[in-house]
Amino acid sequence: QKEVEQDPGPLSVPEGAIVSLNCTYSNSAFQYFMWYRQYSRKGPELLMYTYSSGNKEDGRFTAQVDKSSKYISLFIRDSQPSDSATYLCAMSANNDMRFGAGTRLTVKP
């Protein structure tokens, strides 16, 4: 079993839809949870990070962490074609970081 599981998709939604991206993990020691956006042939861009459980909101993006279920989510409201990218979850503990495989998202106009 991988430490971090993420459905690679692809996921295709119409413009304006609410997008839900998810990851599960097995290591209960993870404390920090990150979401990165990666456009094709580019390096990942840090979107948000959350410490421990709870929600964090930044504009159209909301990150949720449920440590009891070992489950994290990223919600994108009012999705735009420019949100089309691969979204990678990541999590860290003790200066060790693990990435999900990434979910490829396409938002169609």
Added chain:
Amino acid sequence: GAVVSQHPSRVICKSGTSVKIECRSLDFQATTMFWYRQFPKQSLMLMATSNEGSKATYEQGVEKDKFLINHASLTLSTLTVTSAHPEDSSFYICSAIVQDIYEQYFGPGTRLTVT
């Protein structure tokens, strides 16, 4: 946000030659930089952790004599792929941290093709 650059963005080389990739933190000092490789439609695979002024720490299965890492200053780390072979063709990405590992900033990546 913090900016990390990589050079070159794309390189094609012949089998047996060596290629150097530079990673720079442009507006901050990075005590630690990371090198990853990424195959198509796959996640990032950490190759090594590079600390300024000390030897890099390589992940299991990564040949340190093949992937030479030098972190000579707080703003520059280099990865040299020695005696490159076609199986080394990949997307190489570096990242740097300001302070905490959860706040990594990535470079734009280098596409290496070995013919």
